[in-house]
Amino acid sequence: MNWNMQRIVIVLVAVAAVVLLVWALQNNQDQPTPQPESTDPSRPAPNGTATAEPTVTPTTQAVEPPQPVHLPDDDAAAVDAYRRGLELLADKQWLAARETLSAALLSGHLSGARAEDAREQLEELADKTIFSRSVYDDDPYTFRYQVKAGDMLNQIERHFKLHTPIELILRINRMSDARKLKARQRLKLVRGPFHAVVNKHTLIMDLYLHREGLSPVYVRQLPVGLGRDDGTPAGLWRIRHGEKGRRVAWYPPPSSGLKGRIDWGEPGYAFGEKGIWLPLEGIDETTEGLVGYGIHSTNNPLSVGQTVSLGCIRLLDDDIELVYALLYEKWSTVRVTR
Structure with missing residues (x-):
């Protein structure tokens, strides 16, 4: 074999080697990198470690619930x-x-x-x-969800039928603005709804979480202000759909001696700086048809723990924020007991 032929063979071998090397590198990049088995101590153990x-x-597949106690x-x-x-x-x-x-x-x-x-x-x-x-x-009652591109909190809540307000998702996940949701963000979600029991004798509201098929979970006790002269009707209510809100206008009842609409920030506005209102809808034989009752913040915090309201349930500012984040329209009930 002459020298020219040898050079051609050497060049061909070199080119072939380069082609094979490039192919091997590309093929290796297409394969997932093996990950070591997790030894993260934050991984949960059954029924005890977070x-x-x-x-x-998580998927939408139903969780097999434990038997209620x-x-x-x-x-x-x-x-x-x-x-x-x-x-x-x-x-x-x-x-x-x-x-x-x-x-x-x-x-x-x-x-x-x-x-x-x-x-x-x-x-x-x-x-x-x-x-x-x-x-x-x-x-x-709780699970994690990884946000997908295009997700919005209200869509996520409806998709999983959480029956918990968006405010609760924001509160738990330390978010200030639902519009700042990002793809691949990891959220903790809670399956609701929450409910309340108000005791007229002790002037206390007890809050608990209860979804059908699961055992109820007690979460909080709050002081309340109620109506004078037994003015808060006992019975079963639910949060009326479509009227829950912040800085809502107040329409004083005839018994107040005030007339017309009073907007947030105006003199005589009853709902205080927060202006939070959760309207109640009667759903049993003693409350059905009653109107004008609700749970709200107050311009008179000293009235909480007393029976001086016009019939509504008053809460302190921090407490009304919690209740607003827990009680879900149409699904959350409020039972007033004697």
């Missing part, structure tokens, strides 16, 4: 559940403790120091498992 970041994007209607069963709940709490089984203590408290058969202790423990558990950004494994 994760601050999502690991999967049912207690016999007596004091002994409630006390037993209370004690068992404290044991679960000491064992850091947060979800089981939350369910068991809620069943004990909501049974109505705990009294005195036990009821107060259960309520305090449950408020702390609600802050840990519901109102924080953490999601706990096996919690039927």
Whole structure:
């Protein structure tokens, strides 16, 4: 083989080697890079440990709910559940403790120091498992969702049928503006609805989370102001659809002695600086057809804890913000008891 032929062979071999190298590099880039198995300590363990970041994007497939806790209607069963709940709490089984203590408290058969202790423990558990950004494994009420391009919060809420206000999603995920939602952002979502029970004797509102098929979860107690002369009707209500809002106009009832419409910021405006209004719609035989009642912020915070209103339910500023974020139009109920 002469020298010219050798040079041609060498060039061809070199070109072939380069082509093979380029092909190998491109093919390797198309393959996923192997990831080591996660050793992140924030990964959840069953019924006890939180994760601050999502690991999967949930689907709309129904979650198989645990069986709700049912207690016999007596004091002994409630006390037993209370004690068992404290044991679960000491064992850091947060979800089981939350369910068991809620069943004990909501049974109505705990009294005195036990009821107060259960309520305090449950408020702390609600802050840990519901109102924080953490999601706990096996919690039927919370899950994570990774935002897709074009998503909006109201669409996400409707898609998953959460029955919780957008304000709650913003509050939990430390967001100030729903319009700043970004693709691939990871959200904690809560399956609602929330409900309220208002006791006319104690002037207290109890808030709890309850979705059909799941055990109710107690979350918070708030002081309220109610109507003078037994002016807040007892019975079952729900949040009226389409009228919940901020800085809404106030139309004084005839009994107020005031006339006409009073807008936010004007003298005599009853809803205070917040101007928050959640209208109530009666849905049982004692409240159906009653109009003009609602839950609202107030220009007289000292009236909370008293019976001096015109019949509505008054809340302090921080408390009305929470209630506004929890109670969902048409789905959330408010039971007023004597």
